[in-house]
Amino acid sequence: MNWAGLYTVLSGVNRHSTAIGRIWLSVIFIFRIMVLVVAAESVWGDEKSAFTCNTQQPGCNSVCFDHFFPISHIRLWALQLILVTTPALLVAMHVAYQQHQEKKLLVLTGHADAKHMEEVKKHKMRIAGSLWWTYVCSVVFRLLFEAVFMYIFYMLYPGYQMMRLVKCEAYPCPNTVDCFISRPTEKTIFTVFMLVTSSICIILNMAELVYLVVRACARRSQHHSNPSSGKGSFYGHKHSSEYKQNEINQLLTEQDGSLKDMLRRNSGLQEKGDRCSAC
């Protein structure tokens, strides 16, 4: 499992994201993960071997390196990227669950042929209902993780600039010893670059949050103004069936008890299911 594996896992989520979500994913993979892998890792590659202290005291080098670099930038970025990309899996799980429910419904209503099953697997889920809440939670978690890691970075390495020289007096170094860091300028450049892309991702996440909230409010007000016609005439053929599908999904997820009970309670669902599968 490496970055390519993560890419495979997350490209599936891409399909059910908003447009801003897709842009965010591209920025993450191209400007952060790719830059980390092809460039930054080689800059930090010799960070310990080329860390030189002006002493011949054995152990002083190691101790000073450990004192100034409790956790390497590269590892922090890798952790940050993993934690920031994984909330999208919440959405993937929810979508998979909804698809499973739809398939179950198709089986129960007797439309379990290969074509309809394929259709369930391929159609794009609308971000509405409980999926909307899952999606919003995932965006909030992303924001949280980004902010936490930016803060950790600032706490560990205040100022983001890598110094050429650090003065160390940890035992067993005799008195204060000058220690020189390898490639400080290049490291500063990449630190600033990763910081800027991180900020861009934060902005994209905030924009996505605002977009989702505005869309939900707009949909709500539309629903209030067109209570009866909103389902049928306003949307096109597929959208009305999608809406019905979402209604079925909501009924399935919101109610307790077995699926049969749900179907029994909503006896009109058989007809809706028929109409839905006919489209």
Place this chain on the structure above:
Amino acid sequence: MDWGALHTILGGVNKHSTSIGKIWLTVLFIFRIMILVVAAEKVWGDEQDDFVCNTLQPGCRNVCYDHFFPISHIRLWALQLIFVSTPALLVAMHVAYRRHEKKRQFRKGDQKCEFKDMEEIRKQRFRIEGSLWWTYTSSIFFRLIFEAVFMYAFYFMYDGFRMPRLMKCNAWPCPNTVDCFVSRPTEKTVFTIFMIAVSSICILLNVAELCYLLSKFFLRRSKKAGNSKQQPNHETKEETKQNEMNELISDSCQNTVIGFSS
């Protein structure tokens, strides 16, 4: 996520590029990225380990290396290649958006949609006109800007493209002025000149593509102005239909309608 993944992402864009665009993409991947990965990275691999200064003063080597090489050539080229290849994603996003709209039309059962099934929509190649023309032209423009900026940054940082054998350093803590020797300077010079040359070829290809798109645009405009009264022939009819569809799509999404229809 590495260069192979970038190749996969950009390979999809290739389908909707002009022929010059396809040549540019090939030059990028074979003569720049591949050379970077299989050759240049090894040449620069021991750049710091074999950077030797004529002193035993601890720290002097580190400081001198940092002073003369603020950012390694390899990293600069990697960043340049990433930035130069990403504007093509704008085109990919625009094409995906158009495809999505066509699919929506198709699903609505629109009579104007001439495709028989989803597969055809997925495989269809879009003509570079309308708003897609503007997106494509902007992407080429950004490519040119990034190439130029990185060439300038290179020249600015390394005062020309030649790698000297010897550098004289007097940064603290080096005592007085110290001689420092760069590893493999000739090989580095050769590869630097090679990468600069290929970069210039890419710039020329981008300029040529820009000119080609502009000339196509003006030609189409004058053809349309000329044919507006005549009986449209088969190709123009299809073009008009395509244009009409493009306009409908862009209208429905509240995009600016470019003044092709006039």
